[in-house]
Amino acid sequence: xxxxxxxxxxxxxEGAIVQINCTYQTSGFYGLSWYQQxxxxxxxxxxxxxxxxxxxxxxxSSFLSRSDSxxxxxxxxxxxKDSASYFCAVPTGNQFYFGTGTSLTVIP
Amino acid sequence: xxxxxxKPSRDICQRGTSLTIQCQVDSQVxxxxxxxxxxxxxxxxxxxxxxxxxxxxxSGFVIDKFPISRPNLTFSTLTVSNMSPEDSSIYLxxxxxxxxxxxxxxxxxxxx
Numbered sequence: 001x002x003x004x005x006x007x008x009x010x011x012x013x014e015g016a017i018v019q020i021n022c023t024y025q026t027s028g029f030y031g032l033s034w035y036q037q038x039x040x041x042x043x044x045x046x047x048x049x050x051x052x053x054x055x056x057x058x059x060x061s062s063f064l065s066r067s068d069s070x071x072x073x074x075x076x077x078x079x080x081k082d083s084a085s086y087f088c089a090v091p092t093g094n095q096f097y098f099g100t101g102t103s104l105t106v107i108p
Numbered sequence: 109x110x111x112x113x114x115k116p117s118r119d120i121c122q123r124g125t126s127l128t129i130q131c132q133v134d135s136q137v138x139x140x141x142x143x144x145x146x147x148x149x150x151x152x153x154x155x156x157x158x159x160x161x162x163x164x165x166x167s168g169f170v171i172d173k174f175p176i177s178r179p180n181l182t183f184s185t186l187t188v189s190n191m192s193p194e195d196s197s198i199y200l201x202x203x204x205x206x207x208x209x210x211x212x213x214x215x216x217x218x219x220x
Binding site: 001030031033035041042043044045048050087089091094095096097098099100101 | 139141149150151152153156166167200202204207208209210211212213214
């Protein structure tokens with residue numbers, strides 16, 4: 001089966017940097033995606049790593065290490081609006097499987 | 109990208125009844141996905157719906173409980189049958205564009 005583990009909760013200060021980790025055990029691994037979900041909203045796509053290394057998109061960066069079965073999402077210059085749940089996900093063939101999710105709270 | 113709508117947005121149902129959720133996409137897609145998200149939890153894939161064939165169900169989900177229709181390339185329905193309070197959840201449909209998934213706004217179901 002598929003297993004993607006994340007810390008359940010993270011709290012960080014506005015303006016700071018926070019890293020959300022994801023360790024995975026999957027079959028047929030193609031890459032790692034990240035999604036953001038605000039309370040009451042649908043998940044929205046943030047980033048995808050098909051290759052090892054760092055991908056940067058504005059304040060958000062994502063990293064993948066296939067040899068370690070590990071990735072992370074890095075959020076810089078945190079804003080209050082970044083308070084949300086974050087999920088890593090893997091596409092495997094025609095299906096997508098989601099991690100356990102991390103609830104990020106940004107405090108003033 | 110893809111724009112997805114779902115109906116109803118929410119419903120309160122009595123146990124033992126059934127509810128059908130509709131999902132409409134603004135463009136043709138081969139596969140549509142149905143997820144369940146229980147309060148405070150992650151997304152769990154229920155099934156993948158292909159047009160013109162039977163849906164593929166994930167472990168723990170069966171067709172008798174969650175029948176799915178896929179009559180064309182832009183539309184799908186998920187029925188939650190013989191509901192119990194444990195079925196209270198948010199149900200989301202989605203489509204993929206390469207490595208990206210796009211989600212509908214979800215249907216919030218409460219079973220009393």
